[in-house]
Amino acid sequence: MKVIRWVLGRVILLLNCVFSPKSLTRNDEEQKKIDEAMRQLQLYQFDACPFCVKVRRAAKRLNLPLKTRDAKQSQWEQELINGGGKRKVPCLRIENKNGDIEWMYESDDIIRYLEQRFS
Template identity: 70%
Template sequence: MKVIRLVLGQLILLFNAVFSPRSLKRDEEQQDKVNQAVAQLKLYQFDACPFCVKVRRTAKRLSLPLETRDAKQPEHEKELIAGGGKRKVPCLRIEEDNGNVTWMYESNDIIEYLENRFNAA
């Protein structure tokens, strides 16, 4: 089973690289505002997870320099479990200006959040 997962994971990464989406173009001032807002977001993920790839593709399409954290690394895994409550990816850590932190699971929910927040920005 591990071999199948490894092969499928590499295929997913290959297809993602070959068929990478185009990035949204914004003027410099708009992109700076987006970059500042995105600095408060962290995506906990696994490289070859198809749901994580789906979220990263959306971030690329929306020109979001989203920080990714590999949940296989012990320090990131601990952060994910301590903050979000479970070791499940993808998970988006959203830090509000007031310091409140929300942990969002489910790729479709994360994509909807990113599109609603940044598509018109």
């Protein structure tokens, strides 16, 4: 089973690389504001997870410099478990202006959030 998952993961990464989406273009001032806002977001993910790839593709399409954290690394895994409550990816960590932190799971919810906030 692990071998099948590994092979499928590599196929997903290859297809993602070959068929990478085009990024949205913005003027410099708009992009600067978005880049600043994106500093408050981190995506906890696994490289070959199909749902994580889906979120990363949406971020690329929206031209969002989304910082990713590999949840297989112990420090990020522990941060995800302590903050979000479970080891599940993809998970978007959102730091609000008032300092509160929200943990959003589910790829469709994350994509919807990114589209509503940055489209």
